[in-house]
Amino acid sequence: MFDTGVLTVSASEGSTAALVARHARIACEQFLEIDLVTDLFVMRCDEDARAGRNEAHHGEFAHVEIAGLLGLTETAAQRMIGLGCDLRWRLHQVRAAFASGRIDLAKAHAFSEALANVSDDALADIERRLLDGAERVSTTRLKDRARRLIARLDPEGARERRRRAVADRDVRVVARDDAMTQVDGLLPAEGGQILAGRLRAMSFDVCARDPRTYPQRRADALVALAAGHTHLECRCGLDNCTARADLGSAGTSGVTVQVHVGVNASTLLGLDDAPGYLSGYGPIDADLARELAADATWKQVLTLPDADRAASDTEAGSVLGIGRGHPSPRTSPVDVASRTRKRLQEKAYRPNAQLVEIVRTRDGACRFPNCGVQARACDLDHTIPFDHDDPARGGLTTETNLACLCRKHHRLKTLGYWAVRQIGRGRLEWSDPTGRITVTEPQGMFADGSSGEDLRTGVHGELLARLTDSRALAKLNYSAAELDLDYLLESRIPPRQRRRRGYTPRHSDTAATTHTAVAAAEDPPF
Incomplete structure (x- = not known):
């Protein structure tokens, strides 16, 4: 009826x-x-x-x-x-x-x-x-x-405001009702990310049978850290607790907290003041980005600007590759996709480490509308579900079919409450239960189109021209951070122009050595 x-x-x-x-x-x-x-x-x-x-x-x-x-x-x-x-x-x-x-x-x-x-x-x-x-x-x-x-x-204004705000840093402990205490404070952005990373690491020191929730463990980790402990004791109460065996006597004292910062090579050289990006916080002024980069481990992130993406008719996001093994920007994504190893990877359910890093760097946070859970705490979801019976028929394991979703929104999508589809360049189109459409953009450190310029265009073209001119190269006064630009640009500058008196390359074909930076950075994707 x-x-x-x-x-x-x-x-x-x-x-x-x-x-x-x-x-x-x-x-x-x-x-x-x-x-x-x-x-x-x-x-x-x-x-x-x-x-x-x-x-x-x-x-x-x-x-x-x-x-x-x-x-x-x-x-x-x-x-x-x-x-x-x-x-x-x-x-x-x-x-x-x-x-x-x-x-x-x-x-x-x-x-x-x-x-x-x-x-x-x-x-x-x-x-x-x-x-x-x-x-x-x-x-x-x-x-x-x-x-x-x-x-x-407004880069100059942002720089001055940050300098004034640092002077107001403070942490307060205030008594509350029900025998509770509230900790309230204001820390510099990099310091806040170090604290958040350490509390997160300590929260996972326990075994799976610990009765506390993650927020409870995080609160207990702060108290343990203040008491001088390097790890969080498990409360499962079992004699054969696996956490004790894993921790041994060292605890988490050997863990270095990762602080990821993204910044243009031209900004590091002082050719411009484009903002950097601190993962978990957002944009930071160029001076702070250069300060954090001065004693950090670097990775090259190859980005593709909007103009090149349109010309190559690709639906991929702005991050084309990470690390020394990335394809050249002149390499067509269609050509790269035709390689055997990549075809095999597309039909595997679990993405390889490089693809995971690309997607997390691209997205920055959970891709559900208005969710701010950081990408490193999210699942990697196949937008079109992976077909385990016939991988060639189901959603492939590619950048254009993967997105970061926190566990709650991953389940919401999987159970069918909201529908989602990829509409190109890392964008997701969400449809709520009433059919209302919301489009979410990548929020990663290289998501902003202005920070994805290629070295062949604009100010980056000027950078490449200056660095390939041996006379201009000889006049540059290199700082500790700028020395590492050889690692970023060695494929573009002839060896005879890269030789400078007293300089020995600090990078090799092997994995970059992790070391502690001013902000305790470990392997940030520069």
């Missing part, structure tokens, strides 16, 4: 449309509230000005009045005033989007915080780019996009 399936879908679509519309109406009301708060603040400022008070104290008690009117804390009232002032006198494009309901209060605050110290010259451009598609992303992803844009379009 009636197709209940169609009725269910229609009802679902109606509910989701109503939800989106209601959220937009609430956002409009939120804007009006913030605007009225700003009106009240301006009114009190005018009153103070007429009373002849010092301009620095105009409106200083407005937040107390607003907090009383709305039943808020004074801190929350101050935050509302700060947002309202930003919207009225500085963030004009964000104001229009908020007033129309395109973005809500949480995203308006995210814009205000992310763009707080951007220079006036770059503000309008960054604001416009950041608003593009802002209604479809979370505040976390919005702030990540802001860091990328600011690092690229």
Whole structure:
């Protein structure tokens, strides 16, 4: 009689449309509230000005009045005033989007915080780019996009803000209810990644029968680390615990935490100030990238810019190869795919180490919409499922059929709640249960098109020209980091032009030796 399936879908679509519309109406009301708060603040400022008070104290008690009117804390009232002032006198494009309901209060605050110290010259451009598609992303992803844009379009401002922020670093231990303590702190980006990596490593010291959850183990690892221990004791209570046998007496003391940084060769040489990328954090200014690179282990990452990808008609992402065994950018991906070893790899379920590294470097994080789980903690999922009975018929193990998904979103996709397909250049098109489409872009350190320029074009062409000119080469004053550029560029510079007095190559055809850098870096993919 009636197709209940169609009725269910229609009802679902109606509910989701109503939800989106209601959220937009609430956002409009939120804007009006913030605007009225700003009106009240301006009114009190005018009153103070007429009373002849010092301009620095105009409106200083407005937040107390607003907090009383709305039943808020004074801190929350101050935050509302700060947002309202930003919207009225500085963030004009964000104001229009908020007033129309395109973005809500949480995203308006995210814009205000992310763009707080951007220079006036770059503000309008960054604001416009950041608003593009802002209604479809979370505040976390919005702030990540802001860091990328600011690092690229306002590099000098980003450098100065980072230097000032480092001076405010601090860690606080605050007593909370129920005999608990909250640890709150602000660390430099590289220091935070070192701490996160060490806690993660220690959390896996235990055996599979340890009763604690991963967050509980991580919290216990911080206490153990502060107490001077190098590993986390297992709590399985068994005499034959495998963790004790694996750890022995050394524990995790010999583990070096990996801090991965991506940066252009031209930036390392000082030819430009393009931002670097710290895995797990996001864009960093060029000075910090050069500082971290100075005493680290390097890997060459060969990237393919959009123009070359379009010319070669490839659907692959921007990372063409990692390490010395990568194919030349002149090599057609079709030619590479025809090699026997690659064909065999495509039909194997588990990707080889190089392909794993390429996909994780490309994606940077879980590829589900608005998920921020780091790629190294994700599964590698076959977008088109692998056919174990006949691999040639199922989804092949290739970069264009692999993506990083955290365990939760991997299961969600596998169980069919959401559908996904690869649409080229590392992009994924997700379809939710109502058919709503969301496209996610790779978030890795080389995902930004501006950082994927080939050495043959633009400023990188200038770099290659200068490095292949023996007279220019002789004038360069090489630092410790720049010496390693021989490793990156040795295939492009004739040997006679690479010889410099007193220099011995530090790299060989064997695997690069791991050593501790300023940021305890191990094998970052430069």
